[in-house]
Amino acid sequence: MAASETYPDDLRYHAEHDWARIEGDEAVLGITWFAQDALGELVHYEPPNEGDTIAKDSVYGEVESVKAVSDVIAPLSGEVLQVNAKVVEEPETVNDDPYGDGWLVRVRLTNPAEADSLLDVDAYKHVVAEA
């Protein structure tokens, strides 16, 4: 059921295999196809709480498969507006649709300029090729 390998070009990427979809002063965050493929089928998502502040390059949650636990790194700083309850209930959603239904959190950005330091899709594909 896992998705095939894609990296949408309307997203910004972080070298630790996380993505951000920027929508005005908010952003939706998640993990990339590469990350879910390396982990295998997800069995658990440990999210932050709504209202928490998360910081760019810091850990804001965990995803877990049978063989590994991975920290989820925030590509941007912000206040958590929403946690994706569907992924909490059915973590494998991330494997099936990492960029759509498998989103992890929605944040209000506290420092939108940080987006400039993120990778575009070509730069991120380069990171994947090296890994």
Next chain:
Amino acid sequence: MSYLSLTERDREEMLAAIGVSSVEELFRDIPAGVRFGRELDLGPPLSEQELSRHLEELAARNVDSSKELSFLGAGIYDHYVPAVVDTVLQRGEFLTAYTPYQPEMSQGVLQAIFEYQTVICELTGMDVSNASGYDGTTVAADACYVAKHATGRTKVVVTEATNPQVRQVVKTYASGFGLEVVEVPHRGGVTDPDELRRAATDAACVIFQQPNFFGCLEPAPDLAAAANDAEAIAVAHVDPISLGVLEAPGAYGCGMAIGEGQSAGNYQSFAGPHYGFLAARKEFIRRMPGRIVGETLDAAGERGYVLTLQTREQHIRREKATSNITTNQTLLALAGLVHLSWLGPQGLREVGETCMSLAAYAQSRLADAGLEPAFSERTTFKEFAVRTGRNAQDAIRSARERGVHPGYALGRDYQGFDDALLVAVTERRTPADIDRLVEALAK
């Protein structure tokens, strides 16, 4: 003797297949500077017979509880181990198996651990148990580690009435965990809940023992409430054999229950190996140290068991593991499962009641003989502290001359108790044994 099958012919064929001319050549990568140049100085190899004789001679020099009537307790107890426990532990398929990492080869061990986990949860009123810890002291350190990560706090509180070795081990581990350890003194053999509440401010957890080291029954629900008031996790260190008569920690507000399992199914064996148990409410499941067995289905839809939530463990999580524990105490925990199954709920209640009534009988007979209890207002379980009226070591010496070991000298661990003995009375003692104890201690 050795346990090798290798013959000369085997050796020649194998060396030829490898392509070397001698066994010595197989070690050619070892630098000359670190080669050991002489024979190991370990005494000559012994045949099975000679070996047995040597060890029998060593064993004969120990005064064990088959040779002397003993009332020693203080953490390790002479409970009756039924013969079925030995039978099960001698099955080579259990005894000589490894950790069940390949579940299709190990359904026996995995199901047994699942049953053990269930029994521990039933006894303690908790939602999840691990597959065992090393002993009753290290599980206390484990509980502190869980509490630290669950609360983010760096202080832990332990009652002075908790077993001294448990406290000592917690302190040893606390240094590595970056935890401050605060002790709450006992007041007349038990702990004051208000004092505990004050001490528990900003604590990650509070550990108390029930029954405590003195054998006294603590006001456990009030102690748990005091911890919860301070938003510290209440951790009860309990005796498995008491949980047929005493309430389960999960029923009075504890977040975790730990303890030494030896009383359920293990011989004393000079303190080991035994097993520690650790059980917790479900919110802590992903922070639990040690192995956990879970239920699943196989490819044909049949029920089976596997190690689960292994991402917490060292072999996957590595430096972020919930603990470094790998080898645990599975075989001894299996003994516990067998023993508790053999007792059943009725038998467990009876064992608890028998120990308690025998101990109460001993306490009152000793009081009649002029040896007062150290904590006369307290209800005790299977152990109690008694004042001998003289130095406790002298009391032990003279009692042992009459073939009775009367108990543990409490002054080793507590100030002002140099004349006190901790006397343990299990279901293996009889009223006649207790009469002998009284005679042996009479002045």
Next chain:
Amino acid sequence: MKLIFEKSQTGRRGGELPHYELPPAKVPDELRRETAPRLPELAEPEIVRHFTELSTRNFGIDTGFYPLGSCTMKYNPRVNERLAMLPGFRDLHPYQDEDASQGALELMWRLQEALIEVSGLHACSLQPAAGSQGELTGLLLMRAYFADRGEAEQRDTIITADTAHGTNPASVTMAGYNLAKVETDARGNVDVAHLRQMVDERTAGLMLTNPSTLGLFDEHIEEIAEIFHEVGALLYYDGANLNAVCGISRPGDMGFDIVHINLHKTFSQPHGGGGPGGGPVVVRDKLEPFLPVPALVRDGERFRLDHDRPKSIGKVRGFTGPFGVFVRSYAYIRSYGPRLREMSEVAVLNANYLLARLREAYDLPYDRLAMHEFVLSARSLKREHGITALDVAKRLMDYGFHPPTIYFPLVVPEALMVEPTETEAKETLDEFADAMLAIAREAENDPELLRQAPHARPVKRLDEVLAAKRAIVKYGFDQHPDLSGAQPEPRQLEAQKGT
């Protein structure tokens, strides 16, 4: 197979206890148990049948070949079981007077001396309950040593190999140290150039096993020891692989300052389905003052416990350690005496023979002589036929063998780590090699057979993802025919299921 709870019937019981005419116990109301725990209720014959049936669904060394790399699954001598059950050992209380425990104390002292001799160091504590507890103890010893020298703040990092067993980094974290990892070079040795860059005055020490988890003896061990000792750091030896070098090369002579030994690996303590074990530590004399308390000392012909150890790190476990394990390991060492060397020689011979038979059919990441274990890779099988190390492992079960360790060490993809040990007969090694070669052929001709394996075990391949998702970690009782109040299902005979 049913759980013991599913076989339980209200009112049945196993054992009975003696009754005495005494006033009954009075538990205060607020402390009394309200609801009885739902322990199994079976009579003794059914209890014995249940556990016997469970045992038939399990595989031990007694059953067959068990080549788990890094675990040293050697034969567990039966005489040791008998000796551990002698009443003088089995029924001895740890707080018995010392003059009434001299046999036990002497046995422990002699075991300490033997471990000191095998390690080539000076002092020993038997207290740690297992290898990983030994590791933590060793790291706490390092802390205490540096604190004593006023270097506690300065020394904050431990270096481990990237091939290290997972307990090493976990122990480092538990001890409050920072972790750094050194790479392995193309010959399977620690990359000395990389190491030199990493080691400085902030380094507390190295944790290493030698031979490594690749089964290779580090050819530069003397240079490595010098690098650490030059900056005043210490070396810790993970004794998991000691079975390769007993009487041949001693960790103390290699330059290690602290050693833990796995009594359940090298010295035959049975694994018991996961434990117990023993993880004693042996140290260089400068570390002796910091060893756990109490220390076991000899005064002429007497043995005693010394609690007056002001510099000790404290206590890592109750009492003096798992005594029953000491009885077995001591008995094992006395059986062999200096022939422990032969034990290691045969362990290494057996491993190299098996390697010679398998190297053509599987990938060999490091082309060197092995020590007591070796690592192969199934990566060609994966690339050419889509068959993984996991599939190979599951298929081996059908041939009647326990699989080797898989996916470890992490530096080798599709790793298969094989450790035969010295107690295997040549015919067993040949049968195993034949099976591995047959599986390599099956990978080509009938890969689906491997992917569906095992076929011949009590269960088919188990779903670990489902287990992690459901997290059912105890019996639910709501399905219990007696205790739930539900109507019992009509019985169906086991043998008729699936027809």
